[in-house]
Amino acid sequence: AQSVAQPEDQVNVAEGNPLTVKCTYSVSGNPYLFWYVQYPNRGLQFLLKYITGDNLVKGSYGFEAEFNKSQTSFHLKKPSALVSDSALYFCAVRRGSGNNRLAFGKGNQVVVIP
């Protein structure tokens, strides 16, 4: 079965500094990888995905993520964090064929300090 690990509970970063949220995954076959963001009492919003092709994926709001097959990682990055980026971030994975169920990580709370 597929699984995702987000090792940190909370990531604190000063406004304007680079932001990194870590994610490693486990799945048989080719992974489909996703990042979502959740604001308080809201549903999840899609940020970006990796299906195939270029390992560096660019998404919404200036976020990007790099797929690293050898390290089974898909870390989320943003060059310059904004206070409005403070939210809960989820990494998710599913198998590339057949089963379309997503496995979510536990989530990372990002706090951007003004």
Added chain:
Amino acid sequence: GAVVSQHPSWVICKSGTSVKIECRSLDFQATTMFWYRQFPKQSLMLMATSNEGSKATYEQGVEKDKFLINHASLTLSTLTVTSAHPEDSSFYICSAFLAGENTGELFFGEGSRLTVL
């Protein structure tokens, strides 16, 4: 982008009553929808997969008689929490894939906050 609407956003009910939550895909058809439950500061727990025109598939440990799911059309799935109790209080979120889309992302509703008194 595809929009998924959930209703109601907030609901407060008395213990023992039943509550229905609707999940609608507004601008696309969804043969499959998913229902999640989220506890404070925790990840999403998949409760069930809702399939249009057939019975829902429940995850292990989720009571199907407690959480009734109906997916009667390609744009609507409902979750009914029957005989609700305070421990059922939670944030419930639905999501859907675009029908026929195998590589795309899930589109999520805004969630429904259930409080059982």
